[in-house]
Amino acid sequence: xxxxLFIILAVFxxxxxxxxxxxxxxxxxxxxxxxxxxxxxxxxxxxxxEFLALVQVLIYGGAIIIVLxxxxxxxxxxxxxxxxxxxxxxxAAIAAAGVGVVLGAAFWINGVSQSTPNSPTFSELSxxxxxxxxIPFEVASLVLLVALIGAIIIAxxxxxxx
Amino acid sequence: xxxxxxxxxxxxALFIIGLYxxxxxxxxxxxxxxxxxxxxxxxxxxxxxxxxxxxxxSFVNFDGQIIAIFIITVAAAEVxxxxxxxxxxxxxxxxxxxxxxxxxxx
Numbered sequence: 001x002x003x004x005l006f007i008i009l010a011v012f013x014x015x016x017x018x019x020x021x022x023x024x025x026x027x028x029x030x031x032x033x034x035x036x037x038x039x040x041x042x043x044x045x046x047x048x049x050e051f052l053a054l055v056q057v058l059i060y061g062g063a064i065i066i067v068l069x070x071x072x073x074x075x076x077x078x079x080x081x082x083x084x085x086x087x088x089x090x091x092a093a094i095a096a097a098g099v100g101v102v103l104g105a106a107f108w109i110n111g112v113s114q115s116t117p118n119s120p121t122f123s124e125l126s127x128x129x130x131x132x133x134x135i136p137f138e139v140a141s142l143v144l145l146v147a148l149i150g151a152i153i154i155a156x157x158x159x160x161x162x
Numbered sequence: 163x164x165x166x167x168x169x170x171x172x173x174x175a176l177f178i179i180g181l182y183x184x185x186x187x188x189x190x191x192x193x194x195x196x197x198x199x200x201x202x203x204x205x206x207x208x209x210x211x212x213x214x215x216x217x218x219x220s221f222v223n224f225d226g227q228i229i230a231i232f233i234i235t236v237a238a239a240e241v242x243x244x245x246x247x248x249x250x251x252x253x254x255x256x257x258x259x260x261x262x263x264x265x266x267x268x
Contacts, residue, residue, distance in 0.1 A: 006164045010172050017176050017199050021183035026191060033195050036176075040202050047169070047213045049227055052205075052234075059234050064198065064241050071191050071245040075252040085186045086261055092185035100178035104171055111167030119213065120224040133228050140235045147239035151246035 048119030
């Protein structure tokens with residue numbers, strides 16, 4: 001049963017990813033990305049990471065796809081329905097395949113075959129997040145604040161110079 | 163239970179798809195989407211390792227999940243900033259094609 005779910009989710013994840021990098025239509029690419037991200041949330045579920053699956057659907061499926069669609073709609077250029085790749089795409093494919101061979105061989109050679117799945121509860125996870133990882137947590141909130149202010153400044157800066 | 167190595171191979175496959183997208187696409191929005199694919203591949207790897215391994219060194223057995231939470235946080239910040247930069251690029255140059263944004267290239 002676990003294998004069945006894993007194969008289904010892997011097909012949706014990789015199929016969505018391939019759709020993102022192959023399709024000619026930018027809006028279709030965003031929808032393929034949504035398929036891939038929701039399938040990744042399913043992968044988190046079969047790894048017993050319930051909180052991450054929830055966060056994945058909320059942040060990626062909700063927020064990031066919406067922001068990307070806004071970016072697409074606000075910069076709607078005439079070439080979006082039939083966008084083309086650049087001329088170096090065969091080289092890119094060769095380089096990606098090479099990296100894939102190296103990564104796959106490394107994972108396969110050092111593969112861990114035994115599996116002792118463990119699933120932290122929400123309270124274990126939050127205890128760890130707010131005690132051992134408290135300082136990185138605060139830094140992450142600072143990063144979000146700086147990114148927010150920076151995004152506002154970058155997106156607004158043209159209005160006074162016009 | 164599926165062994166850890168298959169999750170790692172899934173993660174590697176998703177990562178190289180994203181890598182190809184970053185190198186081959188011309189639209190800035192599509193490059194951001196490919197970067198999201200790569201970040202998700204890393205997250206799969208971290209979470210698979212976190213749920214299969216016992217604690218290692220000073221790390222307890224689910225610290226990978228917490229690092230994945232931070233990666234998702236940074237990815238959200240990155241997409242917000244990237245959208246601001248793309249809108250600015252479009253306003254100044256009327257294109258989001260990264261091949262035409264070559265002002266600082268010599």
